[in-house]
Amino acid sequence: MSSTLLEIELNAILSASKDNIVITDGKGVVLRVSPNCEAVYGREASFLIGKSVRELEQESIFAPSITKRVLVEKKKLQIMQKTPTGRVVMATGLPVFDDNGTIIRVISFSHDLTEIQHLKEDYEELRTRMEVYQTEIQELREKELVPEDFVIKSQAIQMIWQLVERVAKSDASVVFLGESGVGKNVFARALHKGSEHRNGSFIEVNCGAIPETLFESEMFGYEPGSFTGAGKKGKAGLIELANNGTLFLDEVGELPLAVQAKLLKAIQEKTITRIGGVKPKTIDFRLIASTNQNLEHMVKKGQFREDLFYRLNVIPITIPPLRERKEDIATLAAFFLNQLNDKYETNKFFHAATIEGLLEYSWPGNVRELQNIIERLVITAETRTIYPEGLPSYIQGTSDHGHTNWVSSHHEEKGKSLKEALEAVEVRWLKRAYNQYKTTYEMADYLGMNQSTVVRKLKKYKIDAKSH
The missing domain is CATH 1.10.8.60 (Helicase, Ruva Protein; domain 3)
Structure with missing residues (x-):
């Protein structure tokens, strides 16, 4: 093949290559470069040809020079370069030896990684932002636990709120103590929202509002036709409705003694049997109670069952009156x-x-x-x-x-x-x-x-x- 034909083929390869190609002699003097060198290194081919790679490295055009390192180490190498045009390239240098093992040529290929580098930087920035967003989302989720209808400002309420957040993650029974109107039911709802039962129902039972004669049917439900006046389809009780959720016994101190034993059995065994039914149902619920009365004094006076008191009083939380947190x-x-x-x-x-x-x-x-x-x-x-x-x-x-x-x-x-x-x-x-x-x-x-x-x-x- 004639030298002219080889020249044509070589120029065609240099022009067609998407990579920047630099060919030097065995001393590191540039012999040929591909036409896209100007876009990568910011210099025309006529400027680079005839220059030593050492000289071009000193001028920070090749920074660092892959050819220089190949001439020293006499093997194929690969490095990252930052070009004067602000591009990031991956340069690969290949030594060409003669029959005596002397380097006569070094061919380097520079693959433009600028876009990939930008994508990597964008990815890192996005990842950092995602971490920030995840933190913010977590903070928002925690803030969402704070009910919308009360304000946490005083140190006393802040401490109670921190306790509620910790207790919410357990299944322990909680009783909120405090005067009427301090917000016991609001804290109870917040506790439910922060618990493992948050996706279930929050069933609030006003123990002082249910007549003693209707308490059992309201709490445990009844089967069809189980008593005079019972609905034809039967009815699920409030405890049953709290399955996989939270049962909140508001003003639990108002419970008549006669119904406390039945309620205790349901709480302890987590089972209920509807009136007129024979098959007990297993119910899973979180128990929360509240009262404005002193249950301990009621126990001593025989007005409240001691066993039910200890069942409810696992974690007592007292909410101070407003006059104590002005x-x-x-x-x-x-x-x-x-x-x-x-x-x-x-x-x-x-x-x-x-x-x-x-x-x-x-x-x-x-x-x-x-x-x-x-x-x-x-x-x-x-x-x-x-x-x-x-x-x-x-x-x-x-x-x-x-x-x-x-x-x-x-x-x-x-x-x-x-x-x-x-x-x-x-x-x-x-x-x-x-x-x-x-x-x-x-x-x-x-x-x-x-x-x-x-x-x-x-x-x-x-x-x-x-x-x-």
Whole structure:
């Protein structure tokens, strides 16, 4: 084959190759390059031909030079290069030996991996984002456990919530203790939502609302025609409906003694038999109870079965009354106000003295009473601003703790300038925070201020231990 034909074939191969090809002699001087070298290395073929690869490496065109390494190691090698055009290429160098074992040529192939590198970087970025999203999703899932109808702000409620989250993962019986209206049923629903039974039904039984004569049929169900007045198709009881879910016995202290033994048997054996039935049914449910009574005292008085008490009292959780966590009052009031504004399509807001009045009240009905009062205020207030005059008279009066009511302080502000009136309100709020909290950090969280601002204002108004 003539040299001209070989030249044509070689040029055709160089032009057709998708890889960049560089051919050097045995000393590393470039003899030929493929036409796509300019796109890869940023230099035309005429610039590269005749140059030494060592020189081109110094100029960072070949960085590093695969040919240089092949000439040194005398074997096929493969490296990654970063070109002046910002491309990432995988360079493979092949030595060509003569009959005496001397390298006479080095042929290198550079495969452009820029797109693959970008895809890898995109993948790594996507993977990192996915990890962040997974973390956020997990946080959202955990946040979803927080019910929408109560606010976790005070340290006491935060600690209870953390306990509820831990307990939810077990199957242990839980009894919520606390006054009426503190939100025991809300915590019970949250416990169910965080448990392994979350996909099952949450069956709430108001133990004080079911007549003793109907308790057995309501709780255990009945077969068709089992007694006079029984439905023709029979009926599943509330315990049966809780299968694979949660059975919540609200106000369990109201249960008559006569039915406590039957309920205990169902709880212990996790089986029920409908009235008129003969075949027991196995029921799997998580048991939660609540009461505003002291069950231990009821046991001592013979008003509550001791064995049922110990069955329910595996993990007792006491929810403190609202008067013992006053930092929740303003937050809850604002939360309920937003809900009710949406419900009644209003845009009302509290006057500062109204919040002060709410804080002074002892709230015997707890969160439920607070929610009802806020709804009353939203409905009855004639202006957008909810003034303290709209508060019920028993809230406007002196609180159980002997604080001066808002009415007197409200009248004291008459005749003052706006600045003086605002400062008077600010002083009262600061004094309240000072009395309720031990540190300025806790005071700052309560007041919605920076800790440094609280320190400055305490000093400004000379609020310290000596003034209290």
